[in-house]
Amino acid sequence: MTPAYPEVKMSHIKNVVKVEMSLFNSREEIRYYQIDLFDLNWMPIPFSTPYRIMKVDYKEHKAFDVYIRKRDLPEAVFLCTTSKVRKTNISRTLVSSTICSRLDGEPA
Amino acid sequence: MKYSIAILSLFAFPALANVEITGSVEAKCVIQTTKAGSYGNPIASKLSTTPADGGVLPVMRFDVSIADSYTASITHPTSFSSSPSLSDTLAWTGSTSVTQTSVSGMSAYEAAKTVVGSTTNFNLTLAGSTWFSTASSVTYGSAKPLPGGTYTAVVQASCIAK
Numbered sequence: 219m220t221p222a223y224p225e226v227k228m229s230h231i232k233n234v235v236k237v238e239m240s241l242f243n244s245r246e247e248i249r250y251y252q253i254d255l256f257d258l259n260w261m262p263i264p265f266s267t268p269y270r271i272m273k274v275d276y277k278e279h280k281a282f283d284v285y286i287r288k289r290d291l292p293e294a295v296f297l298c299t300t301s302k303v304r305k306t307n308i309s310r311t312l313v314s315s316t317i318c319s320r321l322d323g324e325p326a
Numbered sequence: 327m328k329y330s331i332a333i334l335s336l337f338a339f340p341a342l343a344n345v346e347i348t349g350s351v352e353a354k355c356v357i358q359t360t361k362a363g364s365y366g367n368p369i370a371s372k373l374s375t376t377p378a379d380g381g382v383l384p385v386m387r388f389d390v391s392i393a394d395s396y397t398a399s400i401t402h403p404t405s406f407s408s409s410p411s412l413s414d415t416l417a418w419t420g421s422t423s424v425t426q427t428s429v430s431g432m433s434a435y436e437a438a439k440t441v442v443g444s445t446t447n448f449n450l451t452l453a454g455s456t457w458f459s460t461a462s463s464v465t466y467g468s469a470k471p472l473p474g475g476t477y478t479a480v481v482q483a484s485c486i487a488k
Contacts, residue, residue, distance in 0.1 A: 222353035222487040309477040311363035311384045316484040
């Protein structure tokens with residue numbers, strides 16, 4: 219998921235800001251990704267996006283916008299996408315991957 | 327007609343245009359599953375991904391484009407995501423290690439890793455690819471045989487911007 223340090227922009231809705239993100243699916247066995255927003259202590263922060271769980275085919279790029287209330291923005295830190303793994307009928311370990319960007323700026 | 331051809335020939339220069347190709351390199355982390363893990367069943371009460379136990383270690387590759395921008399956090403399973411009905415306790419163990427690197431300096435990741443509970447953290451200080459493998463093992467009850475069926479557990483691999 220990119221960018222790692224997204225720019226927060228004004229949206230067309232009053233008191234709501236927007237973050238423009240892009241996701242690339244490099245995992246052949248994965249088709250769905252979930253979007254989450256957390257504070258510094260990994261507590262969930264409310265947000266809105268067209269699809270909370272979105273379908274991204276293998277090797278496909280998908281752009282998506284995340285809308286956050288201005289009053290929640292100071293607390294919002296980690297914007298993450300997590301792959302959704304499928305149930306299987308063989309005994310195995312599955313790998314769920316999470317990529318998190320930071321909304322509180324680039325590291326010093 | 328002669329005049330028309332002469333005039334047209336004056337404008338018959340090849341059309342030239344410069345087409346730019348632009349690109350940018352930005353901080354980016356990509357996680358790929360290099361090898362799917364599977365559980366071996368060396369004794370009736372145990373499942374393990376260790377090759378000596380008949381299992382296969384899951385291997386994940388982290389590709390980082392800019393140095394020192396991400397932390398890798400890998401959590402080994404502490405429960406089954408799906409299994410037959412189990413009536414007794416499960417004792418889980420696990421660990422995560424660096425198995426391969428694209429840059430020699432990354433070999434220091436293994437010594438510098440930190441472990442908090444079931445999560446192992448690696449500071450990805452160099453750009454390039456790092457392969458991690460996660461061992462997972464579980465023993466059922468007081469050496470009770472595990473019921474027949476399919477057992478699935480999830481390794482959580484995270485790449486978090488610093």
